[in-house]
Amino acid sequence: MAQFDLSIQPRFNETDGLGHINNTVIPVWFEAAREPIFAIFNPELDLNNWNLIVAGFTIAFTAPTYYGKPVEVVTRISRIGNSSFEVLQQSFQAGKMTAEAKTTLVHYDYQTEKSVAIPADIRELLGSYLTA
Numbered sequence: 001m002a003q004f005d006l007s008i009q010p011r012f013n014e015t016d017g018l019g020h021i022n023n024t025v026i027p028v029w030f031e032a033a034r035e036p037i038f039a040i041f042n043p044e045l046d047l048n049n050w051n052l053i054v055a056g057f058t059i060a061f062t063a064p065t066y067y068g069k070p071v072e073v074v075t076r077i078s079r080i081g082n083s084s085f086e087v088l089q090q091s092f093q094a095g096k097m098t099a100e101a102k103t104t105l106v107h108y109d110y111q112t113e114k115s116v117a118i119p120a121d122i123r124e125l126l127g128s129y130l131t132a
């Protein structure tokens with residue numbers, strides 16, 4: 001099963017007064033880890049031809065993430081619909097899962113402001129990252 005991997009070194013300024021990486025930070029890491037997926041839809045990452053929009057996301061923080069140890073973010077596809085698909089992401093620190101998020105992205109035409117069916121070639125590529 002193929003996946004995208006991103007290693008993050010938590011920064012001091014991402015740590016809150018309780019010593020945790022703040023809850024607002026991890027969705028930002030997850031967004032960075034989705035970049036290879038944006039590139040499937042838009043290989044040049046050309047903002048003038050952007051064709052994805054975030055419809056929503058859920059996140060569960062399953063253990064605290066701390067400063068000082070690297071975090072591995074794993075990204076896979078958990079569902080492919082007509083114009084939408086869901087991205088499943090998990091963060092791990094010292095082998096322990098600390099967060100899991102599901103983000104729905106919609107293939108979208110920013111000029112007409114309408115969703116667009118995912119083309120067959122992109123669907124096939126996304127399918128290779130689909131969770132079992």
Ligand SMILES: CC(C)(COP(=O)(O)OP(=O)(O)OC[C@H]1O[C@@H](n2cnc3c(N)ncnc32)[C@H](O)[C@@H]1OP(=O)(O)O)[C@@H](O)C(=O)NCCC(=O)NCCSC(=O)c1cc(O)c2ccccc2c1O
Pocket residue numbers: 031038052053054055056080081082083084085104106108114115
């Ligand atoms: C998201 C919308 C475009 C959906 O519009 P609408 O409901 O009219 O469209 P459809 O009926 O055609 O549905 C299309 C498709 O989407 C599924 N869906 C719709 N709403 C949701 C939802 N809330 N959650 C999950 N899934 C949803 C629906 O079931 C259909 O699935 P099919 O597979 O069957 O086709 C519209 O609601 C809209 O425009 N919403 C506002 C979006 C928005 O403002 N998002 C936040 C700002 S954008 C953003 O922050 C952002 C940041 C980034 O860094 C990005 C990076 C890379 C890509 C995108 C980024 C980005 O968007």
